[in-house]
Amino acid sequence: METEMRASRNGRINIVLQDTLSQTERKRSAGFNNQFKQIEEAFNSFVGVKQIKTTIKQIYATVLINEKRKEAGLSSNQQVLHMLFKGNPGTGKTTLARRLAKLYVDLGILSKGHFIEAERADLVGEYIGQTAQKTRALIEKAMGGILFIDEAYSLARGGEKDFGKEAIDTLVKHMEDGHKDFILILAGYPSEMGRFLSTNPGLESRFPFILDFPDYKLEELMEIAHQMVRLREYQLTMEADRKLRDYLYHQLATKGRHFANARSVRNLMEKAIRLQAYRLVQTENYQPERLMEITAADIKFENE
Template sequence: MGLECTKCGKTNRDIAKYCKYCGNPFTAGENVKNGLAVIDDLVGLDNIKKEIQKMVTVIEGMKREGRLIPMNFNTVLVGYSGTAKTLIGKILCHIFYAYGLIQKEQPVTYKSNDLIGMSKGVFKQRIDDARGGVLFIDDAELLVKPEAKAGDVLNTLLAEIDRKPDDLIVIVTGLPFGLRDFLQKDENASFIGRFKNIFYIADYSPDQLTKIAEKELVKAGFIAEQPLLDKLVKRFRYLVKEEKKVDTESFPKNGHMAVQEAAKLIDSYYLRKASDKKILPEDIVGKIEERKPLEEIMKELDEFIGMKHIKDSVRDLYRQVKLRKARLEHGVGNEKPISFHSVLTGNPGTGKTSVCRIIGSIFEAIGVLDYGHIVEVDRSKMVGSYVGHTGPLVNRLCDQAMGGILFIDEAYELYQSKDDDFGHEAITTLIKRMEDDRGKYFVFAAGYQEEMERFVNSNPGLKSRVDMYFHFDDYSPGELADILKIMVKKEKYAIDDAAMEKVHIYMKELCAGKTRNFGNAREARKLFEKHIKSLQSKRIADMMDNEGFDKAELTKITAADIPDHPDPVSGQEAAPNQFEKTVDTVKQGLEQYKKDLQEIQKGLNDVSPENGEKK
């Protein structure tokens, strides 16, 4: 925004002692006012804006009374990339300087990677170089050990803050992965106590991203009218959902995403050789996300084969949520934020994931969830491979699921035994996030009925947070035949009555020999993809070379294309993720072996080599 000189009227940088054009001095009040204006102009960040304003008010009050202002303005800013952490940190530096709390205008800035390889002596010297000003450390999540303990750099920093606390302000920024776990751990209270401000910055919503993009366009001299902005919100809805599916920092997030889209819009403007400076809706390149009407979602639910009691349960859930949402909005009663963490039980292929997607869409349509997307995980994605790895993994997955549903398949695998420390940590972390972020996302845990009942009952904390139970029955032979018919139609095939009659016979025989791991709808898919298509291709392969071949044969499925009997192994599909289960079992065994070796090593270390006695 810049400081405007009251004497010559020209604009300077945001914080300055003198006008660079005429030499007129700026007051501390002018500098602070402009710094606050810069922060206020940022999109979102309401909580941080309020806290900074309160901080400024306190400093001004103490200065008026001539009080000595304590230097403990150490600050931690935690958020994903593109949430303006660095900008906020720099503005804080300007405010501290403008009020005379520090003597150095520019912070001494380091990336954590630069500090990790630095010797302790050199790092202490760098801290001394920053005294009288601000030490700014970015990417601080790298300074935390896997078990959420302070690394050597943080320990040295803490000691140096304590040694001379009155001539240094430390500002630390970092990603949530690891850093949040560190800050929330009671064992790290000594570190946390040295920081007056700890700010957690939320990701930007599609509406906020649209405002950021609009600011970028206006700053570049373009016009962004409402039709463009309406479509841009839909574009960001799509991008945010896609970003939540990608577990990587390389995908543009938050403000970076908005700036990138604004740049693409400007490219599109020039590519169509326009000259009126108006960015149009057609300049948006890429997919957009239209919200589905509730009627359309309910129609999709009704089109599912069978599941009458599930459909009734989903409709009942919709009515409950709608009522509770209305009570919350009208301040009736003592309603807590809406929470519908659920358990889905049933055999493979019974539609658990599909129904979960429908529920997510319903919650999105009625405004209970922001996105209604599904983040699908299992034990392999939630349990780490070393001590301290699991908590951050679970937290990141919960972050991805914000505004949607975290769908945990075979959730009972999280708890394998009393000695399964990693699994226990995953469950404990999950329960905490279910409570801390109540109403912001829902957890749906799925698996076999018997195992899921045992899993939920084994943990009272988890059981008390489950709001709904859905059980999915196996499909009947007739329902499996209907499912196959729908698959055939979707792929533009036509199946005749004789073929369908044979399909019904096949499904009856298949269901008669089914086992616990029966694949249900997966069996229908297997019949179509593996057998019917193969037999049809054999039947018409020779016909295709004949003159007068009727191309309609390419889409026909006849009785000759249906197997007479199921394979001996059909209906006995191996339990899903069997390979992953084996790997997990081996991992657990290796982890226990490592623990045993560590205990032996500890015992050896405690024995004096001279006389074999305990030290």
């Protein structure tokens, strides 16, 4: 009887242990899903970045699994997270990089999550030795966060004797040294960035993540416009919507010289809001529905 009771007790213990393990696994799985949901929510307002969101999830999953491998006594490799963004103006490169900094500190990937935006003048000095010093100081300032260098190809435009090459060499050297708590993102036009990578043999291999930011399609640009006015509690009339759509269609079809994707749409909508305000003050029409309404007359382009 005692043996049977012991077996029964052991059986109950086993059941409890299995249930506890399953609860732990469920909590862990829920944690993964919550983090993935957090990544989705961080980019909810971004249009046309589905592939980029998937890449960010893969990065987080790799970092997390490396931690789990370390806890289990298995070998783990430190994930290098430096990135290169290729895209035309107004495709969201800077905005997404800024959002990444906040997301990465929330996910525990970075310790501070601050965002430093720099250009050639912030790295390149006027005499020998100054460039390396300026570049190192900028990297030190960016530790724990993201250093974002837009139009990075400008560092290589001056030829062999230009100090920009010294900045590139300094960046390459410190990318490996500080990769545990520092992310460098270089950004610029697609064709220019391709040529830039060829200026230093070790440069491209330092960027495991090269993300393309394609030009927005017509429906995506319209979605951006609607999103902007909706967030500000405005709405486009049918005529205004049609006028904007026709203009954007023409810009995409002719590849307008000064058209800058979402940036141009944002400027158009901000201008429309100003013109709407001016129109309403002149007519002294302050009815709630009129305060929200953006008409075709409020949509003005450069040639109007």
